[in-house]
Amino acid sequence: MRILEEELFPTTPGKGKMERGAHHNHHAMSRQFNRCFASTGTMFLWALFLIALTASYLSFQSFVDTSSKYFTASWGGLHWERQIRSSAQIRRPDASAGLSVLVTGAAGFVGTHVSLALKKRGDGVVGLDNFNSYYDPSLKKARKSLLASHGVFVIEGDINDARLLAKLFDVVPFTHVMHLAAQAGVRYAIENPASYVHSNIAGLVTLLEACKSADPQPAIVWASSSSVYGLNDRVPFSESDRTDQPASLYAATKKAGEEITHTYNHIYGLSITGLRFFTVYGPWGRPDMAYFSFTRNILQGKPITVYRGKNRVDLARDFTYIDDIVKGCLGSLDTARKSTGTGGKKRAPAQYRIFNLGNTSPVTVPTLVSILEKHLKMKAKKNVVEMPGNGDVPFTHANISYARTELGYKPTTNLEAGLKKFVKWYLSYYGYARGGKNL
Numbered sequence: 004m005r006i007l008e009e010e011l012f013p014t015t016p017g018k019g020k021m022e023r024g025a026h027h028n029h030h031a032m033s034r035q036f037n038r039c040f041a042s043t044g045t046m047f048l049w050a051l052f053l054i055a056l057t058a059s060y061l062s063f064q065s066f067v068d069t070s071s072k073y074f075t076a077s078w079g080g081l082h083w084e085r086q087i088r089s090s091a092q093i094r095r096p097d098a099s100a101g102l103s104v105l106v107t108g109a110a111g112f113v114g115t116h117v118s119l120a121l122k123k124r125g126d127g128v129v130g131l132d133n134f135n136s137y138y139d140p141s142l143k144k145a146r147k148s149l150l151a152s153h154g155v156f157v158i159e160g161d162i163n164d165a166r167l168l169a170k171l172f173d174v175v176p177f178t179h180v181m182h183l184a185a186q187a188g189v190r191y192a193i194e195n196p197a198s199y200v201h202s203n204i205a206g207l208v209t210l211l212e213a214c215k216s217a218d219p220q221p222a223i224v225w226a227s228s229s230s231v232y233g234l235n236d237r238v239p240f241s242e243s244d245r246t247d248q249p250a251s252l253y254a255a256t257k258k259a260g261e262e263i264t265h266t267y268n269h270i271y272g273l274s275i276t277g278l279r280f281f282t283v284y285g286p287w288g289r290p291d292m293a294y295f296s297f298t299r300n301i302l303q304g305k306p307i308t309v310y311r312g313k314n315r316v317d318l319a320r321d322f323t324y325i326d327d328i329v330k331g332c333l334g335s336l337d338t339a340r341k342s343t344g345t346g347g348k349k350r351a352p353a354q355y356r357i358f359n360l361g362n363t364s365p366v367t368v369p370t371l372v373s374i375l376e377k378h379l380k381m382k383a384k385k386n387v388v389e390m391p392g393n394g395d396v397p398f399t400h401a402n403i404s405y406a407r408t409e410l411g412y413k414p415t416t417n418l419e420a421g422l423k424k425f426v427k428w429y430l431s432y433y434g435y436a437r438g439g440k441n442l
């Protein structure tokens with residue numbers, strides 16, 4: 004018994020046996036050697052087995068982590084369905100003219116504003132958001148509370164959760180989907196490329212699958228991006244300009260979204276409107292964006308980094324105020340024609356549109372900083388550095404003629420006025436207005 008154990012689990016494989024073997028004849032030695040070799044081989048197999056076991060345990064753990072990260076939301080039940088139905092209820096005087104909209108990314112910046120605007124005019128709104136931690140989730144929770152106080156219910160869930168989506172379309176026959184959930188940010192794609200594929204590609208397809216199978220099929224309005232113009236240098240950017248030279252993975256996933264939505268329009272008759280937003284800013288904005296992080300740093304006396312293009316040329320953006328964007332979104336929902344498919348089959352050609360929603364007057368980043376300095380009554384500590392090659396483009400500038408004609412879109416807030424409103428909100432939200440503190 005002891006021998007067997009020694010063969011199976013030698014403490015120092017081979018060593019002792021070879022030393023003993025020196026006193027035996029050649030055959031005995033080779034027998035010993037074979038046995039020793041067999042023992043080493045057995046141990047090797049055991050080691051392999053243990054490694055495989057550990058690897059499968061780890062990958063299972065990561066699968067569990069990933070799944071639970073995305074789908075931890077607890078949803079379902081009668082109370083939950085009642086909340087959804089109530090939130091989706093149209094309360095316009097003429098209910099037949101009202102919309103019932105599923106807003107994805109509802110606790111996001113644009114999602115919050117669009118949801119509020121729809122609710123205020125009596126449309127039904129149900130929000131969906133995964134509350135991920137790309138930026139401070141407490142800001143998203145605060146937006147959720149704001150929405151709740153206006154009667155908009157936001158479900159905590161992921162657009163990749165097909166079961167949840169199917170359930171939602173089961174509970175409410177949404178007329179429209181305003182799809183704003185996405186992994187945003189141009190430069191973050193270098194750090195976390197997978198998150199862009201997860202939300203902007205996989206999530207989009209899961210959502211489109213749910214919309215295609217829904218009965219009735221909703222019309223879809225969704226957020227593309229000015230970044231699809233990439234290295235295009237024809238100004239101002241028109242919808243017909245080339246968009247095949249993206250400068251970032253973010254841009255590439257938004258461009259892919261335009262192609263993917265086209266496919267669903269073509270095959271299944273989904274009505275699609277893609278909106279190319281140009282650097283949207285305003286109250287309740289995104290902390291990862293330049294105007295927001297500059298404000299935070301200026302108030303805290305910390306330096307800001309201002310990127311500059313090649314040959315010391317300032318970067319410029321067609322910064323667009325949130326209220327103008329909201330008008331463009333509502334105009335798109337109102338003019339969207341119905342989807343034409345049923346039972347997952349197209350019955351007739353459906354509408355497919357893409358619009359620029361910009362402000363039409365680009366402003367340089369140093370000018371953005373001076374406007375903030377003026378409103379904050381504080382000087383920024385600026386580090387001017389050459390733009391790192393991580394996805395930025397030198398400038399953006401929207402031609403909005405098409406949106407003006409089709410949607411009646413007409414931006415009315417310039418950067419000076421819009422930043423004034425943003426700073427007012429920022430000071431109040433973070434407690435400065437009450438002599439409070441930096442967050």
Ligand SMILES: O=C(O)[C@H]1O[C@H](OP(=O)(O)OP(=O)(O)OC[C@H]2O[C@@H](n3ccc(=O)[nH]c3=O)[C@H](O)[C@@H]2O)[C@H](O)[C@@H](O)[C@H]1O
Nearest residue numbers: 187188189228229230280281282292293308309310318395
């Ligand atoms: O239109 C869009 O489709 C995109 O708009 C937005 O991207 P951008 O236009 O890059 O906005 P934003 O980060 O505010 O940088 C503004 C300027 O400040 C410069 N910038 C930025 C950071 C910094 O530290 N320093 C700096 O100079 C920077 O080089 C740039 O010139 C959205 O984030 C994005 O999700 C997408 O929707």
